[in-house]
Amino acid sequence: MPALAIRRLLAEFVGTMLLLTAVIGSGIMAERLAAGNAAVALLANTVATVFALFVLIEVFGPISGAHFNPVVTVVFRRTAALSGGDVLLYIVAQLAGAAAGAMLANLMFDLPAVQWAAKARGGPGQWLAEVVATAGLVLVIARAAAGRAPALVAAYIGAAYWFTSSTSFANPAAAFGRMFSDSFAGIAPASITAFIASQVVGGFVGLLLGHSFGGEFGGVSRGADQ
Numbered sequence: 001m002p003a004l005a006i007r008r009l010l011a012e013f014v015g016t017m018l019l020l021t022a023v024i025g026s027g028i029m030a031e032r033l034a035a036g037n038a039a040v041a042l043l044a045n046t047v048a049t050v051f052a053l054f055v056l057i058e059v060f061g062p063i064s065g066a067h068f069n070p071v072v073t074v075v076f077r078r079t080a081a082l083s084g085g086d087v088l089l090y091i092v093a094q095l096a097g098a099a100a101g102a103m104l105a106n107l108m109f110d111l112p113a114v115q116w117a118a119k120a121r122g123g124p125g126q127w128l129a130e131v132v133a134t135a136g137l138v139l140v141i142a143r144a145a146a147g148r149a150p151a152l153v154a155a156y157i158g159a160a161y162w163f164t165s166s167t168s169f170a171n172p173a174a175a176f177g178r179m180f181s182d183s184f185a186g187i188a189p190a191s192i193t194a195f196i197a198s199q200v201v202g203g204f205v206g207l208l209l210g211h212s213f214g215g216e217f218g219g220v221s222r223g224a225d226q
Contacts (some may be wrong), residue, residue: 004192005086008216011064012090013097013158015056019068020101020177021108022052027184030108041184048143052160057150069095069171071203075138091173098177106181117179117186121166129164130198131205136160140204142215172196 026048034041060066062199065080067073070091073080077087103113140156141149160168169187170174175195178187187195209215 005089008064009089009093011060012067012093013100015060015064015066016094016173016177017046017101017104017193019049019052019056020098021105021176023174024102024105024178024183024185025108026052028105028181030112030122031035031184032053042167043204045185046158046161047162049176050154053157054150054154056063057153061150064090067092068097068173070173071134071139071171071199072141073137075203075207076141082181095165095176098173099180102180106183111183114180115182117182117188119182119186120188120189126166127194127198129166130169130195131202133160133164133166133168134199134201134202135206138203139213139215140188142206142210143213166195169195170199170202172199175199 023045030041030044030048034044055111056065056068060068065076067076067080067090070112073082073087073090073094083091090142107113136156137160138152140152144152157168160170169178172195175187175192179189179192203204
């Protein structure tokens, strides 16, 4: 495998790992400090995620596109000049990174490396929320002007934490990683399938919207997601 391809896969692995570490770690810290106030905990979790997402896109965007998200990889595969095999390798790297990030967060807070999350998430409202969150993410990336994707994506995800009932996972890798931590940001394994299905639907809704509004689907090559 060429050195450049290895660098791209490593960037997707490390970027997704650090993203999930930020999401889960800040959730654990927030829950411990918020004294039962869920709104304060969610606000702290949101702020940490927004900052981490912006930085990670800026750092890894020039290397791999900073997808960190299988839906983004599939939807923007042509823009990123990825073959079918490349797409599969990106997704494997993202899923592995997400699991590693959850384990790293657990260990930093003196928890077992792997904890199966017990927090059930689901129902029509949350599934619809994931469609909306993911569609919006794809549309934002597609319409982002050159150099603006990191800030726009981070801002959109931060807002979507609050205007969606699911707190905007918008990312199958994030959903996968979160099931390894029984914490504030966790999701029970039994809830994963419906969440991911909703995200896939949302990704293609976003694709259709992007084409309708003349999106160039070039944002991912400058750096893209959560």
